Amino acid sequence: DAGITQSPRHKVTETGTPVTLRCHQTENHRYMYWYRQDPGHGLRLIHYSYGVKDTDKGEVSDGYSVSRSKTEDFLLTLESATSSQTSVYFCAISEMYRVETQYFGPGTRLLVL
């Protein structure tokens, strides 16, 4: 299994509070991704990174920001959490973009009250 960890694995927070989710990889893969998964919507790309300090927006980036200061870490921040951001968040990594498999982390369940 690819070495990907996510922390925390579960979080309950209140509307309006900032939240940061962390993805850590030990595979030295260049590309890292954040997805959210909601019933009826499947997986939707929030942001992705193609290198240290290099990031781009995905399909549902509003309300989220990301940072990557080291190859192994990709952080997802909800500046002011809303109930609509209650979801399961998955991090993924890949060696190349578009033509290689993505390996997914175990996910983080976030509940915003």
Add this chain to the structure above:
Amino acid sequence: QQPVQSPQAVILREGEDAVINCSSSKALYSVHWYRQKHGEAPVFLMILLKGGEQKGHEKISASFNEKKQQSSLYLTASQLSYSGTYFCGTVTGNQFYFGTGTSLTVIP
């Protein structure tokens, strides 16, 4: 931009075959297939690239019709372990889009 999968759900008996379809309204660079079991992360099955290259699972096959912007996943002689939700992921330009999933249940 999200690809459309069909059927949404299917129930099979062990040993039966199934086909899951994925269709996009946009030109595709590649198609990825993943399986997710309840409460777990998606797991890679197959990638199909423009030009016909295919990488993936030994017991599962797939096709990619670039002209029609469609892909199909073929599950033959299904086993109980095949149960789960299958997602296709499409690459259009620089964006990944996943379908809403097909729930497949294999019963004894």
